[in-house]
Amino acid sequence: MKSIEAINTDVTVIGLGQMGTTLASLLLKSGYTVTIWNRTKSKGEILIKDGAKWAENIAAAIQASDTIVICLFDYAATRDILYTEDVTASLAGKTIIQLTTGSPTDAIESEAWAQQHGAYYIDGAIQVAPEQMAKPDTTIFISGQQKTFSASKTILDVFGGNIKYLGEKISAASAMDLASLSYLYGSLLGFFHAVRISEVEGFSANLLGEVIREITPGFAEFIQYEASVIQSGTFNVTQSPLSISVEATARILRSSREYKINTELAELAASFLKRAKEAGYENEELASLIKIFRA
Ligand SMILES: NC(=O)c1ccc[n+]([C@@H]2O[C@H](COP(=O)([O-])OP(=O)(O)OC[C@H]3O[C@@H](n4cnc5c(N)ncnc54)[C@H](OP(=O)(O)O)[C@@H]3O)[C@@H](O)[C@H]2O)c1
Structure with a gap:
């Protein structure tokens, strides 16, 4: 298995929705060599014009870089795409930065899968919308092995100024995401009630x-x-x-x-x-x- 210190400036981004496109674009702007893959190729066209390399299939995307950033709709989509023999055959020594939002159970299962195939793995939960990325106060929760986090920190710093490392327990980032969203939805319900007061009072x-x-x-x-x-x-x-x-x-x-x-x-x-x-x-x-x- 390749040493974790071997992480270089080649990064693959899998998933080019609103958030994945932003992540790939930020990496390109920071000078990384970026390989991209998405189920729908048309979403990568602007990134390709900006210098990203298109991988013809998911296995090629994994092989292209030592670091793989994943940002898909959910973990079910991750499993649909990555849990194939083509992919797992190339995973040894790779570092996976999973930035798809999921549950603590998803994170535990995902780390076990990555480790079973010899990959380093950290799990993250992004706390802002795409246009709020890469700001000094952009918060991203991260959990997973300390050595993998340390080796990935330079890449994570491209995405936001407040990378909140929550320790080696892999479920910590998704659990903190549940906590922050619980706080947010409680506040939002209060906000909507407040709007009704404002509407009545004018x-x-x-x-x-x-x-x-x-x-x-x-x-x-x-x-x-x-x-x-x-x-x-x-x-x-x-x-x-x-x-x-x-x-x-x-x-x-x-x-x-x-x-x-x-x-x-x-x-x-x-x-x-x-x-x-x-x-x-x-x-x-x-x-x-x-x-x-x-x-
Ligand atoms: N957008 C935000 O404000 C925001 C903020 C914080 C965290 N996040 C998290 O970031 C992640 C991505 O969000 P997003 O806004 O980029 O979502 P999005 O715009 O809806 O994009 C979803 C991505 O998942 C892919 N996908 C969905 N189902 C798939 C499947 N079965 N097989 C293969 N690919 C599939 C889509 O591929 P296609 O292009 O082919 O459909 C697309 O690349 C989510 O977990 C979300 O919770 C988003």
Whole structure:
């Protein structure tokens, strides 16, 4: 098996959707020799004009470079394309950087498959849209063997300035992706409820967006503080007693009923806080709500 230190400036990108095309384009701009392959060849035409080499089939794409970046719709597509004898025969000593978003189970299965065929493997989850790639704050979660991560870091740095290495447990990147998306969708549901309030009260969605952008850094600091309280396991009030949120969520629910807007989210939030009060956490830090989630 080839040494991991042997990674060079030849990179193959498999998958030329919105994100894969962006990854290939960034590598070309950074001076890498880039080989591309996609099920639909037409999506590679602009990249070929920009200097990318088209591989006639997937086996040729794997053979062309020591580092293989994969960015497909899902892991099922990865399995459809790569789990063939043609491909596995050429995998020994290659480094696979899997940037398709998947589940922790997908990552575990995928690493085992790569290792079985003698390849180095790291798994990643991109946290931004294609046009936000390659910025100083572009976040990509990565997990997998430290030596493979270290050898791939120069390539990963082309994709974003905040490469967040989460350790050798291969499922860590996809698990952190589940966590960040859980946070995002919770916030988005709150955002849509907020839009309904703005519509009834007659202030614009643009103004709401502006206000949320302005207050988000402060909210983020507050969330980080609550995380530190959970980490410490000591819930004495220092910032925000849970009782304030019992009242706030009850007020949101009451007003939503008066507005005659959808109340599902407001009911859920008020119900969580009411349960925390009934469990006796009213005079603890808001972070003690985690005990209701754990119950
Ligand atoms: N776009 C984003 O904003 C964003 C942000 C973060 C993470 N991601 C992740 O990046 C990955 C790629 O996203 P994308 O936006 O590039 O998706 P996309 O534009 O929908 O492209 C999907 C890619 O997968 C290929 N594909 C799908 N099913 C296939 C199959 N059965 N066999 C062979 N190829 C197949 C497509 O090939 P064809 O061209 O032939 O259809 C295409 O290359 C996803 O896992 C996504 O979650 C995307």
